[in-house]
Amino acid sequence: MAGRLPGAAASSPLPRALLLLAALALFTISFLSLRSLRPAVGPSLTATDESRRVLQLQPSSSVYHSPEAFAAGYAEMERSFKVYIYPDGDSKTFYQTPRKLTGKYASEGYFFQNIRESRFRTDDPEKAHLFFVPISPHKMRGKGTSYENMTVIAKDYVEGLITKYPYWNRTLGADHFFVTCHDVGVRAFEGLPFMVKNSIRVVCSPSYNADFIPHKDIALPQVLQPFALPQGGNDVENRTTLGFWAGHRNSKIRVILARIWENDTELAISNNRISRAIGELVYQKQFYRTKFCICPGGSQVNSARISDSIHYGCVPVILSDYYDLPFNDALDWRKFAVILRERDVYQLKSILKSISQEEFVSLHKSLVQVQKHFVWHSPPVPYDAFHMVMYELWLRHNVIKY
Numbered sequence: 590m591a592g593r594l595p596g597a598a599a600s601s602p603l604p605r606a607l608l609l610l611a612a613l614a615l616f617t618i619s620f621l622s623l624r625s626l627r628p629a630v631g632p633s634l635t636a637t638d639e640s641r642r643v644l645q646l647q648p649s650s651s652v653y654h655s656p657e658a659f660a661a662g663y664a665e666m667e668r669s670f671k672v673y674i675y676p677d678g679d680s681k682t683f684y685q686t687p688r689k690l691t692g693k694y695a696s697e698g699y700f701f702q703n704i705r706e707s708r709f710r711t712d713d714p715e716k717a718h719l720f721f722v723p724i725s726p727h728k729m730r731g732k733g734t735s736y737e738n739m740t741v742i743a744k745d746y747v748e749g750l751i752t753k754y755p756y757w758n759r760t761l762g763a764d765h766f767f768v769t770c771h772d773v774g775v776r777a778f779e780g781l782p783f784m785v786k787n788s789i790r791v792v793c794s795p796s797y798n799a800d801f802i803p804h805k806d807i808a809l810p811q812v813l814q815p816f817a818l819p820q821g822g823n824d825v826e827n828r829t830t831l832g833f834w835a836g837h838r839n840s841k842i843r844v845i846l847a848r849i850w851e852n853d854t855e856l857a858i859s860n861n862r863i864s865r866a867i868g869e870l871v872y873q874k875q876f877y878r879t880k881f882c883i884c885p886g887g888s889q890v891n892s893a894r895i896s897d898s899i900h901y902g903c904v905p906v907i908l909s910d911y912y913d914l915p916f917n918d919a920l921d922w923r924k925f926a927v928i929l930r931e932r933d934v935y936q937l938k939s940i941l942k943s944i945s946q947e948e949f950v951s952l953h954k955s956l957v958q959v960q961k962h963f964v965w966h967s968p969p970v971p972y973d974a975f976h977m978v979m980y981e982l983w984l985r986h987n988v989i990k991y
């Protein structure tokens with residue numbers, strides 16, 4: 590029977606026209622299936638001319654995971670994204686007002702100020718995509734409020750909003766967010782487990798082992814502003830020191846880093862911050878002379894040293910097991926940073942020396958491209974830290990469909 594299979598079609602009772610029609614239908618289905626594999630581009634995802642212009646300046650090995658997707662999403666965010674800020678609370682106490690715009694927790698203050706200055710704010714909650722709960726734990730900290738009282742204040746405030754407004758209950762808080770750049774800010778909401786679970790937390794301590802949920806929460810960069818010295822970059826010939834770190838030994842990884850490498854002749858490792866008695870801005874000036882700046886986690890996984898390294902043009906070496914890096918949804922950190930596990934500290938020198946000069950120059954050039962994303966302005970400017978946080982919020986709002 591198998592030997593007769595080729596001739597079976599000739600003796601088939603099906604008309605020739607019907608066979609041709611079946612073949613045509615099969616071809617059409619196959620063609621449409623292949624077309625469905627191509628990404629659809631809708632009119633709402635068209636990038637603005639400015640977005641295209643900026644992103645076309647990037648080399649083929651872009652610092653973005655997808656330059657086209659980032660340009661399109663950013664343009665759509667600027668066009669339509671709206672955030673409602675709850676007006677309740679005394680603006681002179683812990684609500685609506687940042688403590689200050691300087692220091693290592695400046696990111697929290699800048700966001701509070703920027704959101705009020707930006708086009709994203711709406712006074713109509715019915716037009717809002719997200720709702721901002723504007724309570725500032727940093728300001729509480731500055732006023733000497735105890736941890737226990739912070740928890741009470743935050744709990745009373747949020748529960749008051751839930752009672753007064755209908756918006757929380759529509760999504761159980763999934764379209765609400767709060768911002769804090771201090772570990773006490775995370776602790777201030779311990780009395781609100783439903784908020785920690787459901788709402789978007791924009792925090793400067795995004796350690797995976799500290800209740801941070803990467804696909805929901807957002808890593809806020811800790812930026813020490815104002816910077817003491819101008820931006821570095823395009824200066825690889827001046828960078829003769831292999832690696833640099835100076836800081837307090839307030840974590841296990843820092844203790845190990847200092848113990849192993851503090852006497853090395855090629856790595857400038859110090860187990861204490863450089864004293865001003867040695868000279869003016871010696872610590873900051875060292876960034877200009879170094880290829881790779883070591884960024885180990887301290888008492889919290891985050892560190893202002895990362896944004897310092899980026900600002901001064903020193904390729905950051907992220908030495909941490911649990912850290913969701915800022916703007917990771919858009920930026921490909923491996924194009925401008927070295928990402929290591931904590932156990933790699935024992936081979937730190939050999940790892941850095943294995944990076945060729947060509948590879949270092951590529952990392953450095955990419956680093957210069959992302960500097961604009963790690964600085965705050967008032968009022969905010971396109972592609973700065975504020976707009977990158979808003980972009981991350983925009984991505985999350987697309988997941989919330991109720």
